[in-house]
Amino acid sequence: MMIRTTRSTAIRRRRPALFAIAAGVAVLAVGAASAVSGTANAPKAHAENLVWSQDFDGPAGSAPDGNVWNFETGGGGWGNGELQNYTDSRANSELDGNGNLVITARQEGDGSYTSARLTTAGKYQPQYGRVEARIQIPRGQGIWPAFWMLGDDIGSVGWPNSGEIDIMENVGYEPHRVHGTIHGPGYSGAAGPTGTYQHPQGWSFADDFHTFAVDWAPGRISWSVDGNVYETRTTADTNGNPWVFDKPFFIILNVAVGGQWPGYPDGTTQMPQSMKVDYVRVYSN
Numbered sequence: 001m002m003i004r005t006t007r008s009t010a011i012r013r014r015r016p017a018l019f020a021i022a023a024g025v026a027v028l029a030v031g032a033a034s035a036v037s038g039t040a041n042a043p044k045a046h047a048e049n050l051v052w053s054q055d056f057d058g059p060a061g062s063a064p065d066g067n068v069w070n071f072e073t074g075g076g077g078w079g080n081g082e083l084q085n086y087t088d089s090r091a092n093s094e095l096d097g098n099g100n101l102v103i104t105a106r107q108e109g110d111g112s113y114t115s116a117r118l119t120t121a122g123k124y125q126p127q128y129g130r131v132e133a134r135i136q137i138p139r140g141q142g143i144w145p146a147f148w149m150l151g152d153d154i155g156s157v158g159w160p161n162s163g164e165i166d167i168m169e170n171v172g173y174e175p176h177r178v179h180g181t182i183h184g185p186g187y188s189g190a191a192g193p194t195g196t197y198q199h200p201q202g203w204s205f206a207d208d209f210h211t212f213a214v215d216w217a218p219g220r221i222s223w224s225v226d227g228n229v230y231e232t233r234t235t236a237d238t239n240g241n242p243w244v245f246d247k248p249f250f251i252i253l254n255v256a257v258g259g260q261w262p263g264y265p266d267g268t269t270q271m272p273q274s275m276k277v278d279y280v281r282v283y284s285n
Helices: none
Strands: 027-029 050-054 070-072 084-086 093-095 101-107 113-115 117-119 125-127 129-136 143-151 164-169 177-183 194-198 210-217 220-225 228-234 249-257 273-283
Touching: 084 249, 101 249, 113 249, 125 129, 129 143, 129 164, 143 273, 164 210, 164 220, 177 220, 177 228, 194 220, 194 228, 249 273
Parallel strands: 027 125, 084 113
Antiparallel strands: 050 273, 070 117, 093 101, 101 113, 101 273, 117 249, 125 249, 129 210, 129 273, 143 164, 143 249, 164 177, 177 194, 210 220, 220 228
């Protein structure tokens, strides 16, 4: 995980990770997207515009497709004071046999935490379009699920010059809210332009599946939940600093435990906690 922004006074930090970028990277530019309107509804995603999909069909207990997904492993806090050690074990990431990828954070017998972090780095890296996933997030104090992207040049330019697009983040003490943010040079960490979406009924997002998406075009990114646009950011929001989002990015799914922003598990936190991902899709728009 990388250096992150703050919400109110909480500090969120991620350290740059090393990514092995394979030769012959699969980069897909899905075309210049049209600007998202300022209405409350996102443009409809049409089946004929689908350019890439992971539907996680496969037998229960099997691994996600290794031709698409990498496992980032290890602990050390990831720059945020997080507690989990990411593994490639099926105990932390597996298909459930019902069309879902399940990423599970667990507390082990020695009191430590394990989880999983999957990326498409070096294997699939879209540029523009609608990037969306249908997800049922986990719940609980200190639990931090995320669906996000990093610029494919992070290995050469570092973070935040690579850019980061947070499509969905949730922290357990705000079960009814999710956040979307961009980070780049001069507007990372606490200065990352951000938006927040609150469940219209005030219910927990962990109660059901929801569709989290960005509509991404040259110079413009809009965030939506279940088709409801709640934030749009453009080149005007970087205060004269470079807009670094007009290039390929890779996709990341993870569940963190603890950290300076979500805080840490307490007596109310029930483990294990799982994030279920029905699909991840990219559409041209």
